[in-house]
Amino acid sequence: MSKSDPFWDKKAEGYSQSPISDEESYKRKLLETQKLFSSGMRILEFGCGTGTTAIEHSAHVQHIDALDISEKMLEIGRRKAIAANVDNINFSRGTLTEFNAGSESLDAVLGLNVIHLLPNRGETLREVARILKPGGIFVSSTGCLGNSYLRFLKLLAPIGKLLGLMPDIFIMSETQLIDELKNAGFAIETQWHHGMDDISVFVIARKPHH
Numbered sequence: 283m284s285k286s287d288p289f290w291d292k293k294a295e296g297y298s299q300s301p302i303s304d305e306e307s308y309k310r311k312l313l314e315t316q317k318l319f320s321s322g323m324r325i326l327e328f329g330c331g332t333g334t335t336a337i338e339h340s341a342h343v344q345h346i347d348a349l350d351i352s353e354k355m356l357e358i359g360r361r362k363a364i365a366a367n368v369d370n371i372n373f374s375r376g377t378l379t380e381f382n383a384g385s386e387s388l389d390a391v392l393g394l395n396v397i398h399l400l401p402n403r404g405e406t407l408r409e410v411a412r413i414l415k416p417g418g419i420f421v422s423s424t425g426c427l428g429n430s431y432l433r434f435l436k437l438l439a440p441i442g443k444l445l446g447l448m449p450d451i452f453i454m455s456e457t458q459l460i461d462e463l464k465n466a467g468f469a470i471e472t473q474w475h476h477g478m479d480d481i482s483v484f485v486i487a488r489k490p491h492h
């Protein structure tokens with residue numbers, strides 16, 4: 283398995299202290315997701331960060347595998363789960379493909395604010411489709427800069443990365459993301475956006491029954 287990611291390790295403590303930027307949209311996402319959960323479900327979140335959302339969802343499902351490439355993020359997540367008396371989240375380091383969950387073993391997969399960071403987006407979306415049970419859901423929230431003036435951030439990315447200020451980002455439009463989800467076999471059930479220039483795209487996509 284790859285080493286803990288130094289960029290996100292450095293960010294972890296600050297990330298865990300920073301307030302949620304759009305509380306209203308965050309709550310709406312939690313509610314729309316939790317409406318689809320039931321107490322026997324086994325779910326997985328990749329790119330879980332410091333576990334805030336996994337902890338929010340923990341009472342609504344049976345078990346959560348929470349993955350991240352940063353050991354520091356996971357350490358904070360484990361600490362927060364203990365403080366919240368939550369014992370059904372297993373935090374482990376790695377990417378979704380490294381985790382290699384069983385085929386059709388999960389009721390839901392979450393990838394929140396992480397898809398634009400994936401160098402292997404197509405492979406990851408196919409992996410989500412493989413590990414979900416038929417009828418299972420993929421919940422994602424993604425910064426889609428493709429049609430926004432913010433796409434020019436990409437020009438700053440090499441300098442930002444060199445200075446340790448930015449991670450690698452992969453720019454796509456909302457339409458491109460939706461097409462890629464459909465190509466991976468998903469049916470889109472919920473889709474809305476919010477935030478600066480509407481770049482944050484929330485999607486609930488379902489793997490069809492056979």
Ligand SMILES: C[S@@+](CC[C@H](N)C(=O)[O-])C[C@H]1O[C@@H](n2cnc3c(N)ncnc32)[C@H](O)[C@@H]1O
Pocket residue numbers: 287290328329330331332334335349350351352355376377378393394395396399400401
């Ligand atoms: C912007 S943070 C989002 C954290 C959390 N999902 C949230 O919404 O607050 C991105 C997280 O994804 C993790 N990450 C980046 N690339 C990843 C990958 N390929 N696989 C798993 N986690 C990744 C980072 O370590 C970081 O914790």
